[in-house]
Amino acid sequence: MPSAMKTETSVIEVSHVTTKFGQAVVHEDISLSIQRGEIFAIAGGNGCGKTTLLREIIGLIVPSSGTIRLFGIDSRKLEMGDGHPVHRRFGVMFQQGGLFSSLTLAENVAVPLREHTTLSEMLIHDIVAAKIAMVELPPGSAAKYPNELSGGMRRRAALARALVMDPELLFLDEPTAGLDPIIASGFDELVQSLKNLLGLTVVMVTHDLDSLWQITDRVAVLGYGKVLGIGTMEELFQSDDQYIREYFQGDRGREARKQAARQTAGRDA
Amino acid sequence: MEQQATISVENNVVYCRGAWTLPNLPQLERRGQTLQWPDASTILYNAAEVTAMDTGGALMLRRCIDGLQHKGHQTSLKGLRPEFAQLLQRVQAQPTQAGNKAAVRKVKWVPSPIRVIHSRQDSAVRALAFIGESTLAFFRSIARPQSIRWKSLMRFVELDGVRALPITGLLTFLVGIVIAYQGAEQLKKFGTNIFIVDLVGISLLREIAPLIVAILIAGRSGSAYAAEIGTMKVTEELDAVRTLGISPMNLLVLPRVLGLIIALPLLTVYADVVGVFGGMLIALGELNVSFVEFVTRFEEAVPLRHFLIGLGKAPFFAALIALVGCYQGFQIRGGVDDVGRHTTISVVQGIFLVIVFDAICSILLNWWDL
Numbered sequence: 001m002p003s004a005m006k007t008e009t010s011v012i013e014v015s016h017v018t019t020k021f022g023q024a025v026v027h028e029d030i031s032l033s034i035q036r037g038e039i040f041a042i043a044g045g046n047g048c049g050k051t052t053l054l055r056e057i058i059g060l061i062v063p064s065s066g067t068i069r070l071f072g073i074d075s076r077k078l079e080m081g082d083g084h085p086v087h088r089r090f091g092v093m094f095q096q097g098g099l100f101s102s103l104t105l106a107e108n109v110a111v112p113l114r115e116h117t118t119l120s121e122m123l124i125h126d127i128v129a130a131k132i133a134m135v136e137l138p139p140g141s142a143a144k145y146p147n148e149l150s151g152g153m154r155r156r157a158a159l160a161r162a163l164v165m166d167p168e169l170l171f172l173d174e175p176t177a178g179l180d181p182i183i184a185s186g187f188d189e190l191v192q193s194l195k196n197l198l199g200l201t202v203v204m205v206t207h208d209l210d211s212l213w214q215i216t217d218r219v220a221v222l223g224y225g226k227v228l229g230i231g232t233m234e235e236l237f238q239s240d241d242q243y244i245r246e247y248f249q250g251d252r253g254r255e256a257r258k259q260a261a262r263q264t265a266g267r268d269a
Numbered sequence: 270m271e272q273q274a275t276i277s278v279e280n281n282v283v284y285c286r287g288a289w290t291l292p293n294l295p296q297l298e299r300r301g302q303t304l305q306w307p308d309a310s311t312i313l314y315n316a317a318e319v320t321a322m323d324t325g326g327a328l329m330l331r332r333c334i335d336g337l338q339h340k341g342h343q344t345s346l347k348g349l350r351p352e353f354a355q356l357l358q359r360v361q362a363q364p365t366q367a368g369n370k371a372a373v374r375k376v377k378w379v380p381s382p383i384r385v386i387h388s389r390q391d392s393a394v395r396a397l398a399f400i401g402e403s404t405l406a407f408f409r410s411i412a413r414p415q416s417i418r419w420k421s422l423m424r425f426v427e428l429d430g431v432r433a434l435p436i437t438g439l440l441t442f443l444v445g446i447v448i449a450y451q452g453a454e455q456l457k458k459f460g461t462n463i464f465i466v467d468l469v470g471i472s473l474l475r476e477i478a479p480l481i482v483a484i485l486i487a488g489r490s491g492s493a494y495a496a497e498i499g500t501m502k503v504t505e506e507l508d509a510v511r512t513l514g515i516s517p518m519n520l521l522v523l524p525r526v527l528g529l530i531i532a533l534p535l536l537t538v539y540a541d542v543v544g545v546f547g548g549m550l551i552a553l554g555e556l557n558v559s560f561v562e563f564v565t566r567f568e569e570a571v572p573l574r575h576f577l578i579g580l581g582k583a584p585f586f587a588a589l590i591a592l593v594g595c596y597q598g599f600q601i602r603g604g605v606d607d608v609g610r611h612t613t614i615s616v617v618q619g620i621f622l623v624i625v626f627d628a629i630c631s632i633l634l635n636w637w638d639l
Binding site for chain 1: 282290291292294298323324325328329332352359360426597598603604605606
């Protein structure tokens with residue numbers, strides 16, 4: 001709901017979160033806040049707890065200590081999945097899509113509408129078709145089952161389902177991992193344009209350097225259980241931290257930066 | 270956000286006001302159906318007071334406008350905020366109704382008989398191919414016993430045999446008690462108490478214990494085989510096995526089949542002992558047949574062949590159950606409900622085949638006077 005702007009500016013408030021699985025410490029005293037209307041990325045190496053943090057924010061896991069507030073509401077209250085009204089205000093796209101394999105693509109996208117609204121069948125059909133077109137899936141794929149779709153299509157379908165309630169907040173877990181470069185950059189553009197169109201706040205977990213450079217407003221780098229750095233990509237690129245330097249200033253990082261600069265130049269021209 | 274959305278007509282101008290968002294749409298839709306639409310050649314939409322709009326709201330507005338255009342009216346829209354206009358633009362280009370006709374799959378209540386025969390034919394051919402393949406693999410591995418995966422075979426003996434001991438024991442014990450109770454009532458009437466031994470011994474050893482164990486194992490292990498292999502197929506583990514140059518028959522099917530062929534007869538013997546013991550307790554309690562009398566009579570009354578017939582059926586039961594389970598596992602194509610469906614089929618078919626095989630045995634053995 002783009003216009004329903006409130007006075008609060010930070011949508012997500014993570015404060016002093018510590019996560020332990022048995023002996024293993026995943027997060028140690030993490031704090032960050034995410035502002036309304038930005039594309040925020042959580043980056044970091046494999047196994048540094050990016051996805052865990054995301055799952056904590058959306059209330060799937062409870063942190064060992066510390067609090068997370070989503071729209072000002074403690075995420076502990078979301079844990080039950082009991083249809084708390086906040087669930088309508090965010091959409092999540094899981095890494096593997098999380099599509100229901102017994103339903104067709106169109107039925108998958110329609111699930112939140114059928115659960116949470118009393119719309120007429122015709123309107124549901126229209127909205128579903130509009131969303132499927134919005135994520136640039138061919139209309140013919142609507143009748144297919146998830147196992148008949150390719151990986152990229154499945155992810156788009158999951159995005160359509162996440163967006164169908166027109167949430168204010170969109171979570172993406174590794175949206176471009178395993179996609180070919182053309183589809184991946186297409187996905188980035190899609191996220192960007194949907195963000196502008198629907199006024200979304202986007203939180204994404206990724207280690208795709210191209211995505212990080214091209215669409216994010218701010219990035220938090222996790223490592224060794226802590227937030228090593230937080231800021232725009234350019235700021236992080238200049239960071240003194242050993243790990244962040246390695247992460248962003250390797251060959252791939254520099255290349256991605258150049259690429260992003262070229263694209264911005266191209267867009268301006 | 271509790272704001273209402275309204276649509277109203279004043280002097281051939283359609284006024285749209287409020288929050289055109291999902292929660293308000295049902296009410297807007299009803300309102301739109303009862304609305305007296307203006308009948309002028311040009312109809313103006315005034316949307317200056319729309320305070321919020323999402324995709325659903327934009328679609329609704331789109332539908333109102335398109336509906337009037339279809340009736341041959343000219344429409345013009347003014348006052349919509351630029352960000353909402355952009356959204357309206359985006360949903361404009363979409364074929365709304367035509368596109369999702371395809372989304373509704375036609376369900377045929379009665380499938381055409383030819384299709385059914387074809388699909389039956391297909392599955393019969395696949396089943397035959399599977400039986401052939403596994404038989405070949407079996408003989409090949411007999412020729413080269415070192416190619417059998419003994420470690421995994423023994424794991425299945427443990428999982429499907431040793432771990433099943435408590436439940437099979439309890440069940441056959443109870444069945445022994447039930448049979449003895451039922452018999453005791455009748456035998457008491459004739460004063461032929463000692464015949465309880467014949468009743469319990471022959472029925473349990475020859476038929477009931479092997480059958481109970483087989484049915485239990487079909488539910489316990491047959492379903493597990495189907496689900497395991499099916500999940501491996503869904504997660505591409507099977508493809509990995511094939512590309513690594515390992516035969517899935519050798520790796521997955523043979524250890525399960527051979528493991529169960531070893532485990533089931535052992536379980537049957539155990540079930541025989543426990544079941545007869547259950548019968549003995551009732552014989553003592555109800556008919557005053559002491560343990561010593563029972564065992565002495567057992568040696569005379571129950572020839573060895575009954576025990577051997579019961580035991581001899583067990584490996585065949587095992588092969589049927591394991592093969593059906595594995596075969597159904599390979600038939601899983603992906604998707605959660607597919608796993609469930611084939612697991613169910615594996616159990617039903619396993620039990621079905623066990624009972625059919627048992628009936629055939631009874632008829633044949635009767636002919637041969639065994």
